[in-house]
Amino acid sequence: MSSSNYFRSWIDRPHLDPNTRLLTEEYQRGITEFMGLVHRQPEAKTGMLRCPCSNCKNRKVIKEWDVWTHLYLSGFTRSYKIWYHHGETDYEHGSTSEPQPASVPKKKGRLVGLGRRSRSAAPSSAPPPYVDPEVLTAQLKDKDDRISALETQMAAQQAGYETQKRLNEQMMEMMKGMYPNEVFPNIQDP
Known part of the structure; x- marks a missing residue:
């Protein structure tokens, strides 16, 4: 081989x-x-x-x-x-990933994207x-924790909204019971 x-x-x-x-x-x-x-x-x-x-x-x-x-x-x-x-300019190992000139697009008669190969970078x-994999894992976990915290906060806000809605409906029913001849506006949820 x-x-x-x-x-x-x-x-x-x-x-x-x-x-x-x-x-x-x-x-x-x-x-x-x-x-x-x-x-x-x-x-x-x-x-x-x-x-x-x-x-x-x-x-x-x-x-x-x-x-x-x-x-x-x-x-x-x-x-x-x-x-x-x-x-990278080191081609001594060869590779199927190296672009062949026939497959590289041309622009006004010259090959595009091959200029970088000819110059060598200063070390x-x-x-x-x-990157320590534990650090990377911790950072990814930290992002997951923040997303989880936001989801929890949104769920708490939704629950608070539902509770307030239920209290408002109960209050409206009480007012209708206290004032049966009064016409109250029928407000729908947004």
Whole structure:
């Protein structure tokens, strides 16, 4: 077998451990390597990145945090092993994900989107970012907790509304009993 079969093989394997439902160590190292490459690109300063998750498939440009979340939840696009959309210029391993000139759109006689490949990025002095899976899980749980709290608050408000409605109806019935000859307005719920 050639070495290209093993190159970034973590992309081909499940990204979540089936027992713990947490990222596998291999996948964590892989996305850390990916984000390290991304952070060395000038485009990273915008905070907006092309998302290589299995749903977006590099078609969407979204916030960096959302890219982390997508990669955590959905995994990496399986065929994207040479990260050419993210500035990678190392083609020694080969890949089926490398665009072929025939499939790249042309604009006024020149190929579009290939300029990034020819330049090499200066290495960054910052270490590649590492996100502890426990921290990421805690942050996702925190978002879930906030959503749950809002849902609880909405349910409490709805219950309060229902209680007030019932009290208003009881008050109206009492007033109709006290003043049987009076005509009261019939107000419907909005």
